[in-house]
Amino acid sequence: MVPVHLVLFGKARELLSNASERNLNVPRVLKCQQLRQLIFHEMIQELSSIEKSCMLALNQEYIGNHNDEITISAHSEIAVIPPISGG
Numbered sequence: 001m002v003p004v005h006l007v008l009f010g011k012a013r014e015l016l017s018n019a020s021e022r023n024l025n026v027p028r029v030l031k032c033q034q035l036r037q038l039i040f041h042e043m044i045q046e047l048s049s050i051e052k053s054c055m056l057a058l059n060q061e062y063i064g065n066h067n068d069e070i071t072i073s074a075h076s077e078i079a080v081i082p083p084i085s086g087g
Contacts, residue, residue, distance in 0.1 A: 001025040002074040006039070011082040012054065015046045026072060032056070033066035039080065047080065055081045 006022040013020055024043055026035065040051040047054075056063045057079040058070060072078075 002028050002072055002076070004072060005075065005077045006044075007077060007079045009079065009081050010084065011050055012047055012080040015050070016044070024078075026078075028073075029069060029071050031066065032063045032068050032070060035063070035070065035072075035078075036066070039078070050082055053083050057081060 003023060003025055006024050008016060008020055008022070016022075022044070024039075026038060030038075036051060036056065039056070040047045040054075057077075058072065059076050060079070063070065
């Protein structure tokens with residue numbers, strides 16, 4: 001497990017009482033879908049209702065295909081990015 005910094009935006013932040021960040025420990029190597037499962041359903045279940053509409057970014061790069069394997073370094077930043085709206 002490696003420590004990571006989770007950054008929350010928009011609706012994700014609202015669901016956690018406007019908390020903008022969390023520190024978590026995640027496996028060093030896993031598939032994108034496994035990371036989503038960990039964040040949205042195991043570690044921060046309050047976010048499960050918005051999982052399908054959110055993107056994840058690792059160190060400011062979007063994480064794409066659910067089956068891709070990713071390697072996460074200690075102290076990496078993972079962002080939860082819900083759909084952006086505005087006018």
